[in-house]
Every structure is written in C-alpha cells, then in structure tokens.
Amino acid sequence: MAHSKKRVFDGLYAQLEETDGHVVLFSAKGEPSVIFEMTNPVQQLCTDAEQYQHFQDVLSGVVQTLGEGYALQKQDILCKQAYHHDVPEDAEFLTKSYFRYFEGREFTEIRTYLVITQEAQRSQFVQYDPKKWLDFHVKVNKVDDILREKHISHRRLTKEEVNEYCHRFMAFRFRNGPFSMTNFKASDEYLKTGNRVIRSYPLVDIDEINLPTLVKPYTQMNLNGYGIATDLLSFLTQVPHADCVVYNQVVQIPGQRKLLRKLQGKAKRHSSMPDPSNKIALADIEEVLNRLAVDSTLLVYSNFNILVSCPPDKVTTVTSFLETKLYECGIMPSRTAYNQLELFTDSFPGNAYAFNPDYDLFLTLSDAALCFFFKEHMKTSEDTPLTTFYTDRQGLPVCIDITGKEGKVKMTDNANFFCIGPSGSGKSFHMNSVVRQLLEQQTDVVMVDTGDSYEGICNYYKGTYISYSKEKPISMNPFKVTKEEYEQNFGEKKNFLKSLIFLIFKGNEFPDKIEDMLINQTIVEYYEAYFHPFTRFSDKEREDLRLKLLMDFKMEEDAAKLEQSMEDIERQIHEPQPEENPEERGLLLPAEARRRKLLRQCRSLLALAHDGASSKGEKEHALIIIEKYKKELFDNSLLIKIDKRITRLEEQRRRMKVKELSFNSYYEFALERIPQITALEKISFNIREFAAILKQFYRGGELEDTLNSDLDVSLFDERFIVFEIDKIKDDAVLFPIVVLIIMDVFLQKMRIKKGRKALIIEEAWKAIASPTMAEYVKYLYKTVRKFHGIAGVVTQELNDVIDSPIVKEAIINNSDVKILLDQTKFKDRYDRIASILGLTPIQRQQIFTINALNNHEGRSYFKEVWICRGQHSDVFGVEEAPECYWAYTTERTEKEALKLYLAHYGTMQEAITQLEADRRKAGSPKYLEFARKVNEHKKVMSLW
Structure with missing residues (x-):
C-alpha cells in the first residue's frame, strides 16, 4: 500500500x-x-x-x-x-x-x-x-x-x-x-x-x-x-x-x-x-x-x-x-x-x-x-420443504413451493392447479420439469396424457407407461370395493359410480330426478346385497312397507272401486259362515283371523237387528256397529293384500344375490331390480333403452373388458404412472369413461398411500368437461385436498376456459394455483378471461411481461411462466440443463435419437449422458439438428 x-x-x-x-x-x-x-x-x-x-x-x-x-x-x-x-x-x-x-x-x-x-x-x-x-x-x-x-x-x-x-x-x-x-x-x-x-x-x-x-x-x-x-x-x-x-x-x-x-x-x-x-x-x-x-x-x-x-x-x-x-x-x-x-x-x-x-x-x-x-x-428462494426450482428474470435458480401451502409462508389452502399455455409456449416442457422435481421429492404422480409428452421422463424414472390400444385396452373394475371402503367411504364411491353410469347412459345430458333416484337406489341395494345378503324384512321394515303400500292403495282408490269393495263385504256378511277347523285357525295370518272374527260379529249383530224381539234402540245400535265393522273389514282386506304383496317382495329380494362385484353383476342386478322398483313406485323408466346402451360393457359386449377386469394391484405401489390415451381421444363413448376410471384409480391410490400424491390431467380433461361431470370433478378436487394431494389440469386452448362452465365451477374455483404461459396472442380479448380467472390489473401486467424481456443472452432454451399461488403471483423462467431437455423432449426426431442411444448404452441415464457429450463434441449444434444427424446414421456418434 x-x-x-x-x-x-x-x-x-x-x-x-x-x-x-x-x-x-x-x-x-x-x-x-x-x-x-x-x-x-x-x-x-x-x-x-x-x-x-x-x-x-x-x-x-x-x-x-x-x-x-x-x-x-x-x-x-x-x-x-x-x-x-x-x-x-x-x-x-x-x-x-x-x-x-x-x-x-x-x-x-x-x-x-x-x-x-x-x-x-x-x-x-x-x-x-x-x-x-x-x-x-x-x-x-x-x-x-x-x-x-x-x-x-x-x-x-x-x-x-x-x-x-x-x-x-x-x-x-x-x-x-x-x-x-x-x-x-x-x-x-x-x-x-x-x-x-x-x-x-x-x-x-x-x-x-x-x-x-x-x-x-x-x-x-x-x-x-x-x-x-x-x-x-x-x-x-x-x-x-x-x-x-x-x-x-x-x-x-x-x-x-x-x-x-x-x-x-x-x-x-x-x-x-x-x-x-x-x-x-x-x-x-x-x-x-x-x-x-x-x-x-x-x-x-x-x-x-x-x-x-x-x-x-x-x-x-x-x-x-x-x-x-x-x-x-x-x-x-x-x-x-x-x-x-x-x-x-x-x-x-x-x-x-x-x-x-x-x-x-x-x-x-x-x-x-x-x-x-x-x-x-432480486427474487429470492422461499423457505420450503418442497422445492421447485425455476430461474428469476436474470437466469438465476430460485426455489419456490409450487403448492403454496407447504412453505413457511402459507399462500394457499389447496395445491390444486390449472395450467394454460398455447401450443409452442413450453407447456409440456414446464410440466416435465415440475413432475421431475415432485418425483424426486417422494411424490406419487399419476398422469393422464394424450400425445406422448411424458414418455421420456416415465422411462427415465422407470415408471409405468400404460398406453391404450384395442388389443390391450386399459381395463379396470371400478365396481370392486373393499369392506373397509364400503363402511368408510361408500357415499363417495356411490357418487362416482352414478357419474360413471350416467356418463355411459346419458352422455352430456343431465339425468332427470326419477333416473337419478332409480340408479342411486340400485347402487345402494347392489352393494347391500353383496355385503349384507337379504334374508327377510325386519318388523320395522315390514311395518314401514305396510304403511307405504296402504297409502299407495288409498291413492289409487276411486268411488267405483270403493263401492264395489263395500258390496263384496256386504255379500260376505250375508253369506252363511262355513264350519271352521280349529287346527286351520292356528295357521291363519293375524289379518285373516281378524277378518273372520269381524264377519262372525257382523252376522250376530245382523241377526239381532232383524230379530223381532229386539227393541228399536238395540236394532239401531247393532246397525251402527255393523257399519263401523264394515270399514274395519275394508281396511283389513287391504292389509291382507298388502301382507301377501310384502311376502312376494321379500321373496323377490331374497332371490337377488350378488356373488362378485363387477359391472356385469351390477348390470344383471339393475335390470332385474329396476322393473320391481318402477312397479312398486308406479313410475316409468325406459329399461330397454338403458339395457341397450349399457350392453356394450356387459358380457360378450365389445367393451366388456373395460369395466370388468381387476386392475393390477401392484399399480398402487408404483410411484409414477402415465396413462397415454391418445388412441381413443376421438371415441366419444370410451374416452370419457377411461378418463373417469383413471381418476377413480387415483382416488383409491390416494386414500391408501401416505405422503404427497399428484394427479395431472393433460388435454384429456376435456373428455369429462360436461355438466353431468361437474359435481364429480368438484368432489375430486375437494377430496384431493384432504389427502395431501394435488389435482391439476393442463390445457392449451383458452377458449376451453371461457366456454366450459365445468372449468369455471369445478376447476378454477377449486384451484388455488394458476399457471399461465405466453398469453400474447390472446391480448386483445383478455378482459373476459381476466374476469373468469379473477386476475387483478397488476397480475395482467405481469402476464404480459412473459417472454418480453431482453434476457435471453447466454442462456439455453427457456420459456417464462406466470405462477399465482393464492394472491402471490410472479413470472419465472423454465430453464433446464441439456440432460433434462433430452429426458423431457416431446419432439419425435429427438426422441428417436435418444432411443438409438438407449438401445446402445442400456440405461436412460447413460444414454442421456453420452448423447449430450456427443452433441458437445460435435460443436454443440441445436438439439434437433444433432438428433437428425444421429437418425441419419441410425447409430451412436462413436460408431459413425
């Protein structure tokens, strides 16, 4: 110095x-x-x-x-x-x-x-x-x-x-x-x-x-x-x-x-x-x-x-x-x-x-x-046990709690999310990044996809990739319920099965109240017949049924019928009484014994009324009592009919056995039981139409396997499952049903397994975006919250959000986390979207800064994303290492190049490592450019 x-x-x-x-x-x-x-x-x-x-x-x-x-x-x-x-x-x-x-x-x-x-x-x-x-x-x-x-x-x-x-x-x-x-x-x-x-x-x-x-x-x-x-x-x-x-x-x-x-x-x-x-x-x-x-x-x-x-x-x-x-x-x-x-x-x-x-x-x-x-x-990392890394606007990694509810600062009540980004905005790349980080932090993930966006990451994590095809359909048995689930969770399961049946039977139409009541009753009785087989009506049930049938008979009675019944009773009183066998009297039903006793008393009183020795007062009194007994005999004859009817109903119910739970046995049960209920309740229901529409899922039907094959139980132990259902996305009948039963599988998994679980539905959510499904989706979103779960939908069309009431009612209103990618193309018509999503003017400004900054220099492929958790919103960068890019890529050419390396090196990790090392050796060309070269040679670079 x-x-x-x-x-x-x-x-x-x-x-x-x-x-x-x-x-x-x-x-x-x-x-x-x-x-x-x-x-x-x-x-x-x-x-x-x-x-x-x-x-x-x-x-x-x-x-x-x-x-x-x-x-x-x-x-x-x-x-x-x-x-x-x-x-x-x-x-x-x-x-x-x-x-x-x-x-x-x-x-x-x-x-x-x-x-x-x-x-x-x-x-x-x-x-x-x-x-x-x-x-x-x-x-x-x-x-x-x-x-x-x-x-x-x-x-x-x-x-x-x-x-x-x-x-x-x-x-x-x-x-x-x-x-x-x-x-x-x-x-x-x-x-x-x-x-x-x-x-x-x-x-x-x-x-x-x-x-x-x-x-x-x-x-x-x-x-x-x-x-x-x-x-x-x-x-x-x-x-x-x-x-x-x-x-x-x-x-x-x-x-x-x-x-x-x-x-x-x-x-x-x-x-x-x-x-x-x-x-x-x-x-x-x-x-x-x-x-x-x-x-x-x-x-x-x-x-x-x-x-x-x-x-x-x-x-x-x-x-x-x-x-x-x-x-x-x-x-x-x-x-x-x-x-x-x-x-x-x-x-x-x-x-x-x-x-x-x-x-x-x-x-x-x-x-x-x-x-x-x-x-x-500058942006800083959050204090959170669950970390999801993004970059700040200058390209520095920062971690946030993507759920908004696990970090030190609680921003949300639930971790459910929806993600909207047009084609090319980096939506799948972003979701791959989130899924990778959730998986690495012990989260069970179930994904429903249409378009192979998660095949790479699923292979990398050795997850289960289930792809639907006609030869190997995704089949499950949503009717199978354990005794424990029946006792603890039957209300939820019943609502799911109702949604499933109406989805097949009515499509997007709402069921009417009679249809809803009928299907609800058949599901309740179907499981009751399996878990508690019917033997007889209890005294209380019999009494309740007796009162109900008596009310029904009275509702149906008109003046002519009443007159005819009274004439029958009059005739019986005037007919001579046959000799009674004392042994037979002990076998009579209480109502029949009472009828005979009343008839005997009426005849005695009639004799008294016609007896010349009787006084005028005695005769009048006898006739008054006869009239009273006639009314009781009328009610008594109804009770005899009702008792016989109850005995027949009891026999019908006793015959209805359910030996195993599946769609097949439910279909058989419902077709037998619905006519009985409609007859009893005097209501109409088109049983033939119901049977014909549901028949394709029944024995021998084209789609029998879909709802009757038990799911591989080992699936519940898998940490990462991807259901790829691109091949049936145009099948109006099958597509929504498969999405629905996958959601049910997730709910079962969620209840059984401890820890964090996530269900992410890509474009497939549209299959269930119907008014009939709104209640079920609402229920799914609310239930997920209780079990440390995350439910999310990912879509590219903003119109889906604007046009679908289910999105607003069931999804947006039950999601505390909103994720938006580049929205520039919708800028001119954003007022309506902003009001539906509940965006503040500040948040709208943030959204339109996505990808608008001059911050790309010295950085590899990255896109920006706006994330709002509760009232906390900000723009983050999704920038990943080249190794991650190869694991996530949805570009077919790049995937094919990776498969060539996988075939040569044996493991996904080694394949990615070598592929990226070779790209660098080749002077770091763009990923797609290098992938094309690999595909041209049809082998790894060291063998060129």
Whole structure:
C-alpha cells in the first residue's frame, strides 16, 4: 500500500466500538453511525406501483422519526457474483445435472445497507453529551421498530461485519470470497485499483440542478404495450462491463426553522425585483413553503452518487449508458465530477456529513429526495420443504413451493392447479420439469396424457407407461370395493359410480330426478346385497312397507272401486259362515283371523237387528256397529293384500344375490331390480333403452373388458404412472369413461398411500368437461385436498376456459394455483378471461411481461411462466440443463435419437449422458439438428 493512500483512508474513521448494545462506527469528526443490513421490499418487475409508494411512505416515516440533526444514508450494492448450490452426493442424476449447468453463472446480487448517523457539533473538540447520546440510541431503536412493523427484513451488523463492510468498500470488492487492495491511484477522471477503475457519477450538478419537475417513487417502463411500474434507477442492475455498482443515497435533516427563515427572506428578495426569472423563483419557493405547511415533509440536503467499477477501456461505454438512462428519467448528471477521490471517500458508510455543502449537497423536500432512493430487491428462494426450482428474470435458480401451502409462508389452502399455455409456449416442457422435481421429492404422480409428452421422463424414472390400444385396452373394475371402503367411504364411491353410469347412459345430458333416484337406489341395494345378503324384512321394515303400500292403495282408490269393495263385504256378511277347523285357525295370518272374527260379529249383530224381539234402540245400535265393522273389514282386506304383496317382495329380494362385484353383476342386478322398483313406485323408466346402451360393457359386449377386469394391484405401489390415451381421444363413448376410471384409480391410490400424491390431467380433461361431470370433478378436487394431494389440469386452448362452465365451477374455483404461459396472442380479448380467472390489473401486467424481456443472452432454451399461488403471483423462467431437455423432449426426431442411444448404452441415464457429450463434441449444434444427424446414421456418434 502506498503511503499517500494510507493517509487518505486512515483519517476516515475515529473508532468502531460495541457500546450500549449497539455497534457504533464513529467518523473522523466524531459522528456516530449504526448500520443495518436490509432487504428492499419491492421485488424487481413486480409491476405494482403501490409497493413503491408503500416503501416511500416507510422511508418518509424514518426521516420524520429521525428529525433534525440526523442523516439517513442508504447504500445499494449491485455486485456481480457467481452462482453456486451445494448438491448432496446422493442427489438424482438430473438434479446434479441441473445445478452443474448453473454452476458459476454470473448474476447481479443486490445488497442493501441503511446507515443512521447523528450530526456532531462543528467544533475543534467532540464533546460527550449524554442527552444527545441517549437520543441517538432511542432514534436507532425507533427506526428498528418501524422496519419491523412494516415487515421489512433487516438486522444490525455485528462489529466484525461493519469492519469487513468498511474494508470491502475501501477495496471496492464486494464479490464473495477473500479480497485485497492493490495499487490504489487517484486522478481527476477516476480512481484506479489493480486492473479496474472506480468512477463516481453524482446525479446532480449543484450549479444547475437538472431534475424532473415532477418526481414519483417509481417510473413507467413500456413493455409489450403496457406501462409497467419499475424503479427510477432499475437500470443499475444492467450497467454494461461493471463488476460492481454502489448507489449511495444521503439525506441530511438540518434545523428547519433556520432554513425556513432563510427561504422566506429569499422569497421577499425575489418579490422586490419583478422580472420573469424572479417570478419563477418566487413561485418555486412559495410552492415549497406551502408543501412544508400542509404536508409532513421536511427540508433536507441530499446527495446521490453512483459508483461504478469496470475495466479502464470501458469507462466511456459505462458513462454513455448511465447518461442515456438518467436522461430518460429526466436527470442531467453532473459532468464536472473532477473531485473523484473526495466523492469516493465521502460515500463511505457513516460518512454522510463529509460532503462539502458548497458543491456536493442540494436542498430539496424529503419526499422528493426519497423518490430517488433505490427500492428493489432480486427474487429470492422461499423457505420450503418442497422445492421447485425455476430461474428469476436474470437466469438465476430460485426455489419456490409450487403448492403454496407447504412453505413457511402459507399462500394457499389447496395445491390444486390449472395450467394454460398455447401450443409452442413450453407447456409440456414446464410440466416435465415440475413432475421431475415432485418425483424426486417422494411424490406419487399419476398422469393422464394424450400425445406422448411424458414418455421420456416415465422411462427415465422407470415408471409405468400404460398406453391404450384395442388389443390391450386399459381395463379396470371400478365396481370392486373393499369392506373397509364400503363402511368408510361408500357415499363417495356411490357418487362416482352414478357419474360413471350416467356418463355411459346419458352422455352430456343431465339425468332427470326419477333416473337419478332409480340408479342411486340400485347402487345402494347392489352393494347391500353383496355385503349384507337379504334374508327377510325386519318388523320395522315390514311395518314401514305396510304403511307405504296402504297409502299407495288409498291413492289409487276411486268411488267405483270403493263401492264395489263395500258390496263384496256386504255379500260376505250375508253369506252363511262355513264350519271352521280349529287346527286351520292356528295357521291363519293375524289379518285373516281378524277378518273372520269381524264377519262372525257382523252376522250376530245382523241377526239381532232383524230379530223381532229386539227393541228399536238395540236394532239401531247393532246397525251402527255393523257399519263401523264394515270399514274395519275394508281396511283389513287391504292389509291382507298388502301382507301377501310384502311376502312376494321379500321373496323377490331374497332371490337377488350378488356373488362378485363387477359391472356385469351390477348390470344383471339393475335390470332385474329396476322393473320391481318402477312397479312398486308406479313410475316409468325406459329399461330397454338403458339395457341397450349399457350392453356394450356387459358380457360378450365389445367393451366388456373395460369395466370388468381387476386392475393390477401392484399399480398402487408404483410411484409414477402415465396413462397415454391418445388412441381413443376421438371415441366419444370410451374416452370419457377411461378418463373417469383413471381418476377413480387415483382416488383409491390416494386414500391408501401416505405422503404427497399428484394427479395431472393433460388435454384429456376435456373428455369429462360436461355438466353431468361437474359435481364429480368438484368432489375430486375437494377430496384431493384432504389427502395431501394435488389435482391439476393442463390445457392449451383458452377458449376451453371461457366456454366450459365445468372449468369455471369445478376447476378454477377449486384451484388455488394458476399457471399461465405466453398469453400474447390472446391480448386483445383478455378482459373476459381476466374476469373468469379473477386476475387483478397488476397480475395482467405481469402476464404480459412473459417472454418480453431482453434476457435471453447466454442462456439455453427457456420459456417464462406466470405462477399465482393464492394472491402471490410472479413470472419465472423454465430453464433446464441439456440432460433434462433430452429426458423431457416431446419432439419425435429427438426422441428417436435418444432411443438409438438407449438401445446402445442400456440405461436412460447413460444414454442421456453420452448423447449430450456427443452433441458437445460435435460443436454443440441445436438439439434437433444433432438428433437428425444421429437418425441419419441410425447409430451412436462413436460408431459413425
């Protein structure tokens, strides 16, 4: 170190000490400072103007709290760093490939420090003033409280950290790792250290303060036709050739009364000389005085300085870039910054009072000054046990909790999602990335696909790939239920089977109430007959049935029938009574025995009524009782008929046995039982039509296997199952049924298996997007939540969302996670979509920044995606390692090339490794181009 340099820097600080619970840095003139490290609360490209305004209010509150005799210094250090992520030894091959791909990638890190400094009295000696010292600590604690209250992440630096911070500033080295100072030289143009130069760019030329007349805490950037809210100085992250940028922001709060008197005196002077320039100056001063009187703003002295480190031959480029960007903000930076060493030393942390008041500071209102404070932070990883890695907008991996409910910050109640992206937007590539990361974190995944999008990843993870064909149809037995499931979950299973039967019987039509009641009853009785075979009606059931049938008979009775029945009873009373066999009397049903007894009594009373010896009163009384007995005999004859009917019904039910559970046995049961119910209930149902439509799934029918073959139980143990049903997507009957029974398989798997499960339905969801299925899908989505599950649908057509009521009612309303890819082609008709999806104006702006940034340089294939979890939304990049690309690819040519390598090397991992190594050897052509070459040779590159 040169002696002169030592002198320059040695006089900056008096001491650093830990006192009264604070680490305090004392400047050479004795000003104490406390330093906080904090995170700016506004995330880059959040597009939300309110967040900038909110932080502006917080800073304003801090300035008001500090008050006269204090300075607020904020330093934002934007430094180039190299990405590194520790990967466990036992990590999956694709995960290792992913982090190896990003290892060492350069990115701009933003670190922010807030320094509170108390002004020292300007005298030869710094005197200790206990009152001032106490006030300093009180103010520091108040600022701490404000930041905590406003949920702004911050902490006080330790003594070692303050020491390192000051030394790093001196060396202007903020890159992680060791640092040193070499050959420090100062000139009028810049400072030189080693092979870099450091140059200061003060924002304001004090001689002519060229600032915009109106300033806000943010600016509008035009992106894709939208005005996006962004930081005034957001361009600081993109300074070309700079390895480090420090933006030093200082506001000093002087004594207000003295300044006010000064301003009022100035106003008087200007008003006494009425020329145009004086009128303008007077108007400006009056505006300031009005603002001070009305608003809670203060007069402050400010300094804003951008310090940049870059190679010596790039200074002109950097200067040109900064001047252009500042002009765009309406700022004309100072061109006379010849005091480079002074500007550098004055910008040191805790040196807020070192500036020369004559040419470094300008007077303004605190609210205006705070608009120039930098307010943004970069995207950071979330604290979550379930990690899904994406990249931020500059290409740096960040992890999020894709479910929104497993991380430290709970954003959602359920992890269900829908994903919309037009063809070519990278939808399948994105879903492959998500599935890979879910599988690697012990999630069971079931996928329903039409188009082989997941064949590669399924092969890689040795999952089960079930492809539908006529020769080998996907067959299951959705009617099979265990006793445990029957006892615990029958309501849900019944609703599923009802949905399935109506899907076959009615298609997209709603069943009417009678049809619903009939099918519901047959399903209930079918399982009852299997688990609890019928023997007889209980006394209660018999009594209930008796009352019901009696009511039915009475409903059917008309006057003619009633008259005829009464004539029959009259005739029976007048007929001579046959001799009764005493043995036979013991075998009679109670109703028959009662009938005979009543007839005997009626005959006796009739004899009494016709007996000449009877008095008139006796005759009348006998006739009244006969009439009463006639009514009882009428009811009694009905009960005899009903009892016989109940006995017949009992016999019918006893005959109905269910020996095994399958569609076949249900079909037989229903065809026998439905006519019995319709006869009993006196209702109509087209049993022949029902039988004919369902017949194709019955014995000997074309689709018998679909609903009658037991599913391979081992499927429940598989971690990854892909059902590929592309071959039946045009079969109006079969397609929805297969999708439905796959969903049922997932539900069974979900209940049986512990841990996280995911069901992802690609375009196949359209098969079940009918009004009749809405209730079932709603039920599926709600049930999934209870069992630590995720249900998701993926679609490319936005019209599907707009036109289908089931999507809105069952899927959108029950999904807390929305995923959208490039929506540019729908931009002109987005109002309706936005209202259906419940998008805020801010979210719409975010969506239209997808793929719209100039952030593709130095990166491989990647697409951006907008993810909203509850109310938290942001745009992320889907960028993966080449090895992952080969595992995910849906391009037929690339898949064929991979299969050639697989055939040669035997395992998917080895095939991918060699294929990518060969592509690099060939000069890293595009994936498709290299795949074509491999296919032309029909063998691996080493054999060409």
